[in-house]
Amino acid sequence: MSGLIETTRLGMRKFCLDDIDAVYAFSSNVEVQRLTGDPVFQSRQEAEDVIRKIWLAEYKKYGYARYALVHKADDKVIGFCGLKYEPHLNGPDIxxxxxxxxxxxxxxxxxxxxxxxxxxxxxxxxxxxxxxLTEHPASSHVLLKCGFKLVQTYSRDGFDINQYQWHK
Known part of the structure; x- marks a missing residue:
């Protein structure tokens, strides 16, 4: 696989419009979305819109965005991982x-x-x-294992959120 980031089991690359079905697959999955605070996609058009209007635009504007997460064993886009500029954080969010x-x-x-x-x-x-989201301890555990520290817990848009920070 040719991409930006490689690990033993994963590859990460920029999303493209060929990924609409894959983005729809994980973004329309209620189990995936329920602990993100994001709505469940109802159409492939929503997947195309997020690729075109958000991720492709952010690659150009910031030099980074969410990346397609490819499982090497089956060469399948299984989700995403990456940074996103968040104005309320004045910097990147993973x-x-x-x-x-x-x-x-x-x-x-x-x-x-x-x-x-x-x-x-x-x-x-x-x-x-x-x-x-505070109700998603498995995700908090991932960040803590990766060296993030809890900064604060706060509420936004009806969600209780743990905010973490990582420093090199």
């Missing part, structure tokens, strides 16, 4: 999600570690935030 059949294998931790190394080495980013 995000990750994947199809449930890939949960519990350490893939999120593997992807986050590789993304942080890429952020530091290639993008020159030494501080990254991460926000997790």
């Amino acid at each position: 995000g990750y999600r994947m199809l449930p059949e890939y949960w519990g294998m350490g893939l999120a931790t593997e992807a986050v570690v590789a993304t942080l190394e890429y952020a530091d080495r290639v993008l020159g980013i030494s501080k990254v935030m991460g926000e997790v």
